[in-house]
Amino acid sequence: MSHDMEACNATLREFERLIEERRNNPWTGPLRTGVDLGTANIVLAVVDGENRPVAGATYPSTVVRDGVVVDYMGAVRTVTRLKAQLEDQLGTALDAAGCAIPPGVMSGSVKAIGNVVEAAGFRLTSTVDEPTAAASVLGIADGAVVDVGGGTTGISILKDGRVVFVDDEPTGGTHMTLVLAGFHGCDTQEAERMKRDPAQEHSVFPVIKPVVEKMAAIVKRCLAEHPVDTVYVVGGACCFTEFEAVFQKYLGIPVVKPAAPLLATPLGIAMNCTN
Ligand SMILES: Nc1ncnc2c1ncn2[C@@H]1O[C@H](COP(=O)(O)OP(=O)(O)OP(=O)(O)O)[C@@H](O)[C@H]1O
Ligand SMILES: [Mg+2]
Numbered sequence: 001m002s003h004d005m006e007a008c009n010a011t012l013r014e015f016e017r018l019i020e021e022r023r024n025n026p027w028t029g030p031l032r033t034g035v036d037l038g039t040a041n042i043v044l045a046v047v048d049g050e051n052r053p054v055a056g057a058t059y060p061s062t063v064v065r066d067g068v069v070v071d072y073m074g075a076v077r078t079v080t081r082l083k084a085q086l087e088d089q090l091g092t093a094l095d096a097a098g099c100a101i102p103p104g105v106m107s108g109s110v111k112a113i114g115n116v117v118e119a120a121g122f123r124l125t126s127t128v129d130e131p132t133a134a135a136s137v138l139g140i141a142d143g144a145v146v147d148v149g150g151g152t153t154g155i156s157i158l159k160d161g162r163v164v165f166v167d168d169e170p171t172g173g174t175h176m177t178l179v180l181a182g183f184h185g186c187d188t189q190e191a192e193r194m195k196r197d198p199a200q201e202h203s204v205f206p207v208i209k210p211v212v213e214k215m216a217a218i219v220k221r222c223l224a225e226h227p228v229d230t231v232y233v234v235g236g237a238c239c240f241t242e243f244e245a246v247f248q249k250y251l252g253i254p255v256v257k258p259a260a261p262l263l264a265t266p267l268g269i270a271m272n273c274t275n
Contacts, residue, residue, distance in 0.1 A: 034270030
């Protein structure tokens with residue numbers, strides 16, 4: 001591999017620890033915040049002048065669905081609260097923030113996402129598309145970035161640092177949960193819990209594997225017209241140990257998953273935020 005995946009993984013693991021331990025790193029230069037409004041999670045990432053992770057906070061969300069803000073006040077409340085939590089922890093105010101738009105979202109929704117960030121008290125300085133955000137954390141200029149989130153699988157193809165193709169299809173982690181609930185005859189809350197329990201992964205994965213293959217089929221269709229050397233998977237629904245092996249077998253090209261794939265897009269949004 002041409003770039004340094006080790007450094008990328010170290011940064012993501014570091015960011016994950018900061019969130020878990022509610023701790024912050026020392027920083028130099030002005031702080032910038034990335035706000036990721038996802039279908040399943042709202043994540044705030046704070047980086048410093050050298051793009052090093054400084055702090056982060058996350059909260060489960062139902063206020064956004066596939067890039068569309070369905071509960072505006074709820075979204076503002078959660079972002080306001082996470083901002084206050086981080087400011088308290090850092091002992092300083094957060095000002096500049098960036099947000100991101102998922103591939104294929106309408107312009108009206110883009111405005112709503114920015115409005116949430118501003119209504120929470122941030123100065124919105126930049127809007128980036130999600131795959132570009134993830135690509136800057138991965139340190140890549142070429143390849144396919146596949147973001148498997150809660151509601152959708154987003155595919156973005158990069159050539160020479162530019163996004164040349166995007167697609168977003170409604171198959172994500174939620175669908176894995178539904179399949180699991182159907183299989184066991186339990187409710188989706190119970191299925192969601194099972195799905196995220198590492199101790200149950202060996203029995204969960206075979207049940208949800210067809211959903212992973214469906215995702216791979218979506219990606220394969222896109223790659224037929226835009227071939228790449230490597231596929232990078234990010235997002236919460238690719239957390240399973242065997243996920244990338246299934247993808248790789250289906251696609252026949254190398255599939256790379258970074259550490260803490262849930263956090264690649266949020267951290268990248270912060271890194272792309274100007275002051
Ligand atoms: N450890 C885990 N194992 C399996 N799935 C997980 C795990 N952790 C989270 N997920 C799943 O990942 C999904 C959320 O991923 P992510 O936070 O990337 O989505 P999002 O950005 O909120 O949604 P979207 O991008 O679709 O708007 C959920 O379906 C959740 O169940
Ligand atoms: Mg997402």
